Amino acid sequence: MNDRELIGRVLAGDPGAERALYDAHVDRVFRLVYRMAGDLDRAQDWVQETFIRAFDRLAGFRGESALSTWLCSIAISVSLNGLRQVRRARDREVGLDDAGPLGHQPIQADPDLRTRLGQAIEALPDGYRAVFVMHDVEGYTHDEIARALGVQTGTSKAQLFRARARLREALADFARE
Amino acid sequence: MPVLHDDDRDPLDDRIRELAREVNAPPATPREEMWQAISARRQAQPRRAPRPRWVPWAAAAAAVLAVGIGIGRMSVPASNRPTTPATSVADAPRVNPTAYRLAAEEHLAQSEAFLTLFRASLERPGDHRLASATARQLLAGNRLLLDSPAARDEATRRLLEDLELVLAEIAQLSPGSPAQDLDLIRDGIERGDVLSRLRQAVPTGTVPNHGAL
Numbered sequence: 001m002n003d004r005e006l007i008g009r010v011l012a013g014d015p016g017a018e019r020a021l022y023d024a025h026v027d028r029v030f031r032l033v034y035r036m037a038g039d040l041d042r043a044q045d046w047v048q049e050t051f052i053r054a055f056d057r058l059a060g061f062r063g064e065s066a067l068s069t070w071l072c073s074i075a076i077s078v079s080l081n082g083l084r085q086v087r088r089a090r091d092r093e094v095g096l097d098d099a100g101p102l103g104h105q106p107i108q109a110d111p112d113l114r115t116r117l118g119q120a121i122e123a124l125p126d127g128y129r130a131v132f133v134m135h136d137v138e139g140y141t142h143d144e145i146a147r148a149l150g151v152q153t154g155t156s157k158a159q160l161f162r163a164r165a166r167l168r169e170a171l172a173d174f175a176r177e
Numbered sequence: 178m179p180v181l182h183d184d185d186r187d188p189l190d191d192r193i194r195e196l197a198r199e200v201n202a203p204p205a206t207p208r209e210e211m212w213q214a215i216s217a218r219r220q221a222q223p224r225r226a227p228r229p230r231w232v233p234w235a236a237a238a239a240a241v242l243a244v245g246i247g248i249g250r251m252s253v254p255a256s257n258r259p260t261t262p263a264t265s266v267a268d269a270p271r272v273n274p275t276a277y278r279l280a281a282e283e284h285l286a287q288s289e290a291f292l293t294l295f296r297a298s299l300e301r302p303g304d305h306r307l308a309s310a311t312a313r314q315l316l317a318g319n320r321l322l323l324d325s326p327a328a329r330d331e332a333t334r335r336l337l338e339d340l341e342l343v344l345a346e347i348a349q350l351s352p353g354s355p356a357q358d359l360d361l362i363r364d365g366i367e368r369g370d371v372l373s374r375l376r377q378a379v380p381t382g383t384v385p386n387h388g389a390l
Contacts, residue, residue, distance in 0.1 A: 019212065022208075022212060022215070023208070026206055026208050026211070026212075027206050027208075030203060030206040030207075030208075030211075031203045031206075034201060034203035034204075035201050035203065037201075038201040040204065040207075043203075044207060044210065044211055044214070047211055048211050048214050048215050048218065051211075051215050052215055052218055052219060053361075055219065057342070060338070060341075060342060062338075077361065077364050077365075078361070080364070081360040081361055081364055084360065085356070085360065113196060114196055114199055114200060117193060117196050117197060117200055118200040118201065121197060121200060121201075132197070133197075136190075136193075136194045136197060137194070137197050137198055150370070164190050164193070167193050168189050168190070168193070171189065171193065
């Protein structure tokens with residue numbers, strides 16, 4: 001059954017079709033959301049929110065992009081909002097005086113390149129992070145990213161370029177070793 | 178800005194990319210657990226009873242006819258108006274297409290003013306009941322326009338459709354709505370570029386009649 005038929009059956013109230021739609025797309029959505037969340041509980045919450053919103057809005061899906069891209073755009077929107085909330089909650093806990101800057105958190109000295117990279121990715125501005133994760137980690141094309149984020153393809157490329165530059169800068173001392 | 182290509186990569190990029198795949202590597206998808214939670218939340222949501230298909234169409238047609246004829250009458254010179262009431266729809270004056278355009282411009286100007294105020298109100302905590310009621314009024318007008326000749330213009334139709342989603346979300350706000358709902362609405366406004374598209378669609382000098390506001 002293709003996406004169009006599946007959507008038709010979901011809109012007609014077929015609960016089996018809802019589950020089929022979920023099964024067809026949940027792995028890809030979960031992978032992306034988990035990469036953004038970096039935490040299983042948060043990832044589960046955000047994936048659930050993604051599908052709930054998708055089912056609620058399915059009647060408005062115009063089919064201009066693939067269903068997977070549309071779901072991805074909801075997942076990214078939910079994830080970016082979630083990250084903003086996590087950051088706000090962290091700021092409240094730490095207190096404004098002690099909170100570090102949002103965009104450029106200092107990278108702690110750590111001998112493990114992977115840990116440093118994880119911190120550097122987390123310190124990227126949200127837009128850069130989303131594009132880097134989608135393109136370089138999950139293999140989305142710039143066209144898919146542009147549709148999902150509601151930006152031009154050129155913006156996606158520019159953000160990837162800048163994200164890579166930030167990460168290189170953060171890991172520069174490893175490169176010299 | 179230089180032209181960017183996917184292969185504009187430093188040699189370190191390949192190593193970073195390889196390692197990045199190991200950072201936050203997703204575990205197996207907990208699909209059953211998530212599906213149970215999704216099903217439970219969806220069952221807890223109040224389901225809207227499906228309306229017969231003719232109801233919105235009939236309501237929209239009646240309201241558009243009323244609004245259109247009202248505006249159309251205003252656009253007909255007084256000397257041309259019939260002196261006796263029309264006895265049938267066929268006798269009604271033809272609706273001037275300009276009336277729909279003017280109605281759409283007025284609606285878009287009101288929506289732009291409303292969303293600007295609403296977005297500013299998100300910066301401080303408060304009760305969004307008034308915003309929700311206003312959104313419902315605008316939503317009703319939006320739906321009428323979507324079913325009217327004003328929506329024949331592709332750009333206007335898309336703008337009205339995107340506006341409908343945002344207004345519907347605001348209309349559903351209640352005092353108990355979680356903060357995440359507000360974030361999602363703000364995100365919807367920003368990502369769809371709804372406000373700037375509204376500003377572009379409203380001709381300079383259009384001052385909204387604050388009927389809905």
